[in-house]
Amino acid sequence: MSDDVRVRAAPAPSGSLHVGNVRTFLYNWLHARHTGGKFVLRIEDTDTSRFTEEAYHAVLEDLRWLELDWDEGPEVEGPHAPYRQSQRTDLHKRAAEQLLADGAAYRCYCTKQELDERRQQAMAEKRRPGYDGRCSRLTAGQIEAFEAEGRASVVRVRVPNVGQSTYEDLVIGEVKTDLEQIDDFAIVRSDGAPLYHLAVVVDDGMMQINHVIRGDDLLSNTPKQILLHAALGNPVPRFGHLPQVLGPDRKPLGKRHGSTSIADFREAGYLPDALVNFLALLGWGTADDTIMNREDLIARFKIGDVHPSPAMFDTKKLDWMNGEYIRLLSDDELTRLVTPFYLKAGLIGESPSPQEQAKIEAATPLIKTRIRRLDEASALVRGLFGRVDIDQQAGAKVLGADHVGELFTRTTQALGAVQPWDKENVEAALRAVAEEMGLKPRTAFAPFYVAVSGSTVSAPVFDLMTLIGRDECLARIALAQEFSRALQA
RNA sequence: GCCCCCAUCGACCAGCGGCCUAGGUCUCCACCCUUUCAAGGUGGCAACACGGGUUCGAAUCCCGUUGGGGGCACCA
Numbered sequence: 006m007s008d009d010v011r012v013r014a015a016p017a018p019s020g021s022l023h024v025g026n027v028r029t030f031l032y033n034w035l036h037a038r039h040t041g042g043k044f045v046l047r048i049e050d051t052d053t054s055r056f057t058e059e060a061y062h063a064v065l066e067d068l069r070w071l072e073l074d075w076d077e078g079p080e081v082e083g084p085h086a087p088y089r090q091s092q093r094t095d096l097h098k099r100a101a102e103q104l105l106a107d108g109a110a111y112r113c114y115c116t117k118q119e120l121d122e123r124r125q126q127a128m129a130e131k132r133r134p135g136y137d138g139r140c141s142r143l144t145a146g147q148i149e150a151f152e153a154e155g156r157a158s159v160v161r162v163r164v165p166n167v168g169q170s171t172y173e174d175l176v177i178g179e180v181k182t183d184l185e186q187i188d189d190f191a192i193v194r195s196d197g198a199p200l201y202h203l204a205v206v207v208d209d210g211m212m213q214i215n216h217v218i219r220g221d222d223l224l225s226n227t228p229k230q231i232l233l234h235a236a237l238g239n240p241v242p243r244f245g246h247l248p249q250v251l252g253p254d255r256k257p258l259g260k261r262h263g264s265t266s267i268a269d270f271r272e273a274g275y276l277p278d279a280l281v282n283f284l285a286l287l288g289w290g291t292a293d294d295t296i297m298n299r300e301d302l303i304a305r306f307k308i309g310d311v312h313p314s315p316a317m318f319d320t321k322k323l324d325w326m327n328g329e330y331i332r333l334l335s336d337d338e339l340t341r342l343v344t345p346f347y348l349k350a351g352l353i354g355e356s357p358s359p360q361e362q363a364k365i366e367a368a369t370p371l372i373k374t375r376i377r378r379l380d381e382a383s384a385l386v387r388g389l390f391g392r393v394d395i396d397q398q399a400g401a402k403v404l405g406a407d408h409v410g411e412l413f414t415r416t417t418q419a420l421g422a423v424q425p426w427d428k429e430n431v432e433a434a435l436r437a438v439a440e441e442m443g444l445k446p447r448t449a450f451a452p453f454y455v456a457v458s459g460s461t462v463s464a465p466v467f468d469l470m471t472l473i474g475r476d477e478c479l480a481r482i483a484l485a486q487e488f489s490r491a492l493q494a
Numbered sequence: 495g496c497c498c499c500c501a502u503c504g505a506c507c508a509g510c511g512g513c514c515u516a517g518g519u520c521u522c523c524a525c526c527c528u529u530u531c532a533a534g535g536u537g538g539c540a541a542c543a544c545g546g547g548u549u550c551g552a553a554u555c556c557c558g559u560u561g562g563g564g565g566c567a568c569c570a
Contacts, residue, residue, distance in 0.1 A: 055570095159568050180498080201570050223564095223565095225499085255562070291508075314499095315499095454531090466529060
């Protein structure tokens with residue numbers, strides 16, 4: 006039982022999750038699923054001023070969208086509830102009292118101002134700017150005097166200043182820290198609010214988390230947490246530190262890199278499976294396989310194989326991979342997924358008519374190999390849902406050619422005779438005209454792309470023409486004919 | 495200033511002392527296919543940061559340099 010892996014994700018709810026954090030959660034999730042352990046979700050919402058209920062729900066929604074399911078946590082609950090840190094402060098305070106009683110911690114009466122001054126002085130003298138531990142040496146009389154004075158105090162942990170803290174990191178390997186480098190850190194604020202290190206350690210301990218996998222920005226804090234676990238009498242969990250996810254400028258991925266939240270990726274038309282696959286490969290990989298579904302990932306992922314060096318978030322590869330996943334979709338699935346994007350692009354209304362619905366479905370096989378993100382689809386099939394203004398550049402480039410007038414005239418005649426109006430016949434008619442005029446296919450058909458789609462880039466034109474019908478086709482060709490004449494004049 | 499972590503093609507990974515003439519994927523380039531754009535197929539360019547060791551043998555182990563990142567809070 007106690008051998009079962011228990012990991013956790015501990016997001017601070019500040020809106021839609023950032024891809025870097027998601028990668029961390031994913032690795033926790035994969036580690037839990039690979040080992041048959043439990044994945045716990047705990048919301049670290051202690052800083053109530055910064056976090057909203059809305060942001061909290063956004064986090065849960067992101068995880069659900071990504072299909073990273075949690076075994077214990079908000080809404081599913083579990084034996085270690087509550088799973089919101091803000092509801093656990095009493096537990097944290099009690100732990101602090103215990104540490105105080107055991108002598109593992111002490112009250113520090115230095116004021117914020119005093120600490121700031123000393124820190125600045127230390128910096129000026131090029132010394133390490135940490136706390137010097139003076140309140141740990143207070144006499145009973147001095148403490149009494151401070152208390153009588155009504156001085157506020159923080160609670161600090163006594164950290165020995167000799168010796169080393171050593172642990173075996175799951176991804177980095179052995180990590181040694183001289184305890185001299187760690188000063189007596191605060192665990193409770195002067196207003197009584199428990200601080201981060203206390204809260205995590207207490208919660209991880211009570212929730213029996215035995216593998217802590219997190220970003221390496223917490224690496225140098227790990228000895229503190231190991232100390233705290235020991236002081237609290239907890240079994241010390243194993244730690245694994247994941248390197249940063251970098252932006253294209255090789256700086257840690259952040260807000261200034263633009264759209265990096267899960268909500269952004271969802272809106273741009275990335276699929277959760279693609280994102281999961283891609284993120285899994287950011288810091289880990291196999292010799293041969295790139296496209297791996299969740300089962301593959303779970304089967305092959307080993308936390309010990311994670312690369313200890315930082316990885317750059319490369320959108321190009323994500324785009325490619327997303328395209329691969331789109332092509333893996335059935336037509337029905339793809340239709341269902343792109344429809345909201347057509348709505349957003351204004352191609353269709355809230356509740357499409359049967360005719361519109363038929364077009365939506367007919368468009369799917371036409372876009373499937375042509376998009377890498379769902380939001381790219383509407384541009385390719387816009388002409389299917391209504392007339393599109395001719396793009397000036399495309400028009401000038403294609404419709405200005407000498408053969409265009411005759412091509413349009415002859416084609417109009419040919420299309421008038423097509424019977425029945427289906428793709429084979431439409432295509433045959435156009436090819437026949439091209440051949441009569443001795444035109445290469447690409448020069449013969451380009452004008453029709455512009456006439457029908459307004460652009461030279463779109464879904465295949467024979468399909469579009471067939472779908473919009475003869476009358477509409479002839480009308481658009483007539484319009485393009487005018488455009489062409491205007492150019493000649 | 496002090497401490498810690500990291501270092502293979504442009505990018506992501508493989509490599510755990512000989513299988514390495516360093517492999518795969520994305521990107522890029524060329525060609526093929528082709529109604530545009532894609533998709534698909536074939537081929538190509540491209541890397542062990544540097545310097546010292548250890549060893550019969552090093553991309554792999556050790557040390558240093560350089561470069562990148564993180565930390566040193568009554569933030570998380």
